[in-house]
Amino acid sequence: MKTFYPPQHIEHQPPVEFWNGRAEPISEVAVRVDSILHAMQLAGMENPLPVTQFDLAETRSALEQIHSRAYLDYLDSAYDHWVADGGDPQGVMPFISPGSRKHGLPERLNGLARPGAFAFDMGAVIVPGTAAAALASAQAARLAALEICAGAASAYALCRPPGHHAGTDFYGGYCYLNNAALAVETLRQAKGGALFPRVALLDVDVHHGNGSQDIFYQRADVFTISLHMDPAFEYPFFAGYQSERGSLAGEGYNSNYPLPLGTGDADYLTALTLALDEIAYFGPAACVVSLGVDTYAGDPIGKFKLSSACYTQIGKRIAGLGLPTVFVQEGGYNLEYVGTLVTDVLIGFEVL
Ligand code: SP5
Ligand code: ZN
Numbered sequence: 001m002k003t004f005y006p007p008q009h010i011e012h013q014p015p016v017e018f019w020n021g022r023a024e025p026i027s028e029v030a031v032r033v034d035s036i037l038h039a040m041q042l043a044g045m046e047n048p049l050p051v052t053q054f055d056l057a058e059t060r061s062a063l064e065q066i067h068s069r070a071y072l073d074y075l076d077s078a079y080d081h082w083v084a085d086g087g088d089p090q091g092v093m094p095f096i097s098p099g100s101r102k103h104g105l106p107e108r109l110n111g112l113a114r115p116g117a118f119a120f121d122m123g124a125v126i127v128p129g130t131a132a133a134a135l136a137s138a139q140a141a142r143l144a145a146l147e148i149c150a151g152a153a154s155a156y157a158l159c160r161p162p163g164h165h166a167g168t169d170f171y172g173g174y175c176y177l178n179n180a181a182l183a184v185e186t187l188r189q190a191k192g193g194a195l196f197p198r199v200a201l202l203d204v205d206v207h208h209g210n211g212s213q214d215i216f217y218q219r220a221d222v223f224t225i226s227l228h229m230d231p232a233f234e235y236p237f238f239a240g241y242q243s244e245r246g247s248l249a250g251e252g253y254n255s256n257y258p259l260p261l262g263t264g265d266a267d268y269l270t271a272l273t274l275a276l277d278e279i280a281y282f283g284p285a286a287c288v289v290s291l292g293v294d295t296y297a298g299d300p301i302g303k304f305k306l307s308s309a310c311y312t313q314i315g316k317r318i319a320g321l322g323l324p325t326v327f328v329q330e331g332g333y334n335l336e337y338v339g340t341l342v343t344d345v346l347i348g349f350e351v352l
Contacts, residue, residue, distance in 0.1 A: 005158035006136030011129025018122035028174035039339025081111030092126035121172035134176035141179035145186035167214030205292020206302035208240025293332035293341035315348025
């Protein structure tokens with residue numbers, strides 16, 4: 001399968017993240033991509049295609065289908081405004097939140113306060129290279145989706161930064177633009193919507209895909225479904241519960257599988273099978289997979305206990321849907337294993 005990746009990700013290297021009120025080394029590091037590229041090469045997979053030059057205006061207008069203009073403008077200018085108004089040049093991070101949005105946003109907001117209008121945590125610092133890296137990462141997902149539109153059975157977007165925590169007008173959890181949602185929307189827009197009238201977005205990252213859920217929450221043409229650590233105990237805490245089923249036209253088109261911390265292969269694959277049954281019942285023409293491998297027992301931040309043998313199974317079971325599929329990289333932080341876990345899923349899918 002064709003793979004797209006954004007070399008510009010290298011310009012995005014935030015210095016720290018805050019967790020438990022402490023500054024910690026960030027888990028989402030650039031060498032994750034090297035681990036994946038290396039494993040792909042070892043496995044003899046097709047050479048990944050770098051996403052270098054692309055039409056910025058075209059990507060921006062595609063992104064406007066899933067993110068608000070105010071948010072996209074913010075991301076473009078956040079760093080400059082922050083520094084201009086006296087923020088630490090190391091990077092942009094919220095230190096104040098509106099508490100409630102009942103008064104709307106002031107028209108002219110101090111650059112130090114702006115992050116609080118959009119960031120939902122202190123884990124997605126914006127450095128000078130962040131906006132361009134996020135844009136190239138989103139473009140990788142878009143190109144992978146366009147491969148499917150052109151008739152390919154599968155494609156892989158090796159996205160960094162990841163995207164599933166970014167919503168219509170919020171960001172956090174290492175995510176700035178929702179790459180997987182852009183892939184979904186790209187499929188939906190193809191041939192005026194006729195090519196893929198319904199698309200499923202399956203999120204297997206260990207964290208709930210709160211951004212993806214937000215973007216499609218009121219839509220019946222996109223079924224969002226996520227398997228993740230029970231948010232009562234783990235990040236992102238405020239979303240990912242079973243009771244969140246979608247609203248308005250989208251009611252019934254969002255499904256969450258919160259699973260206990262410590263979940264292992266057998267229980268995970270049982271839940272995945274139920275999820276895949278739900279997808280089959282929905283009857284989509286294509287599937288996008290938010291592929292996080294932070295479910296691995298050896299992951300430094302995930303709290304599931306999947307063995308390395310499970311990932312081929314995950315790929316095979318997804319292939320069982322028999323759908324054209326775009327894989328979009330999300331989390332996975334064990335630097336030694338992230339590459340092989342990802343290639344195991346992709347190869348498991350291809351050689352069903
Ligand atoms: C895309 C994705 O997987 N985002 C995950 C965001 C999770 N944020 C919480 C990270 C906690 C990191 N600090 C824990 C250090 C353990 N030594
Ligand atoms: Zn994750």
